[in-house]
Amino acid sequence: MRSAVSHIAIATTLLLAACGGADARVFGPSVDIIRGPAGDYPMVLGAPFQVDGVTYTPADTLNYDSVGYASQAEGEGISGAHRTLPLPSYVEVTSLETGRTILVRLTRRGPMTGNDVVSLAPGAWMQLGAGASDRVPVRVRRVNPPEAERALLRDGAQAPVRMDTPPGLLAALKRKLGLVVAPPVLPSTLPVAAAGALGSTPTALPSSMPIPQAKTAVKPRSAPRAKASAPVGAGHGLFVQAGAYSTRERAEKVARALGGTATSGGKVWRVRTGPHKDRGQADAALAKVRAAGYADARVVAAP
The missing domain is CATH 2.40.40.10 (RlpA-like domain)
Structure with a gap:
């Protein structure tokens, strides 16, 4: 009551x-x-x-x-x-x-x-x-x-x-x-013709001096190697990615809550569970992660 x-x-x-x-x-x-x-x-x-x-x-x-x-x-x-x-x-x-x-x-x-x-x-x-x-x-x-x-x-x-x-x-x-978006700034390159603008004048070689010719080394052919098949282990298969975080501390906290792992991926830390042996098992794990509040979780293949 x-x-x-x-x-x-x-x-x-x-x-x-x-x-x-x-x-x-x-x-x-x-x-x-x-x-x-x-x-x-x-x-x-x-x-x-x-x-x-x-x-x-x-x-x-x-x-x-x-x-x-x-x-x-x-x-x-x-x-x-x-x-x-x-x-x-x-x-x-x-x-x-x-x-x-x-x-x-x-x-x-x-x-x-x-x-x-x-x-x-x-x-x-x-x-x-x-x-x-x-x-x-x-x-x-x-x-x-x-x-x-x-x-x-x-x-x-x-x-x-x-x-x-x-x-x-x-x-x-x-x-x-409706906001104006500035175009991305591309890295500038220095053309060869602009070298003189930096204050250095290229020195011409005397006409009597022979110009060495670059020789191209011929590498002996070798028998093609067979590609080794990657073993299926902890880094391969289907995973459920709950999210990506800017700090390791935050990622590890979420990983512990989900029973997953936090791995570095450039500037972010990814939280994943798995690997899962097939798509059906991965979809079931995805449903559990989303039910835990991670609505943007998705199934990914790794690596």
Whole structure:
């Protein structure tokens, strides 16, 4: 009976926030309930409302992914305000200026003026690295994080920063928003004719001096070697890649949680489980990894 009363109280306060003023904070009946898993339920939508003459209808859009601008507003912890997504729900916010991505918990309706897609509490604004800017271009994507990260945000703490968005994807998102994307800077090469421009004049050889001719060494032919077949071991086969992370510490933490391994791949650390003997076994492992909260996991062949 107490649980039912608590849920009704949460739903009531969320509805008031959904229909109220500028970025009204969501208040709950008890700190313990908010900080526990029950603090994420029930999710409330609320009635349609208008901002500057535009009607917004809240909806439970699971694959929400949009670009726009973010502004800073009042709020506590790593929280934010959105006009249509359920309250509470979780989104990844990516700065299109730096590629930095953070996890944000949406707890209130807003912004209640202008056309910004999301407003962020000061703590989230600082974690995003927005600094003294009034507005920053962002990507907002709804996600389903694991309970450990949900608990951090419910307590007002920061979840680990995501891997930075690759430059190619960042450029595509900027173009989607209508921003001008500077062309990539290609490395310059020094032509032979420009050697004199550096202050050195080539010295001509005397006409009487014979110019040596380069001799091409003829290598004896050798019988082609047969390619050794690669043994099937820990580095070969089908793997489930849960993600790629910029730090080894973060990758190893995820690997331990999934029972996988963290391996270096250039500038990132990949977390994988496997190898799996066939596609069926790999697909089954993929389902388990995604159920653990890693929605972007995929099956890869290695090496």
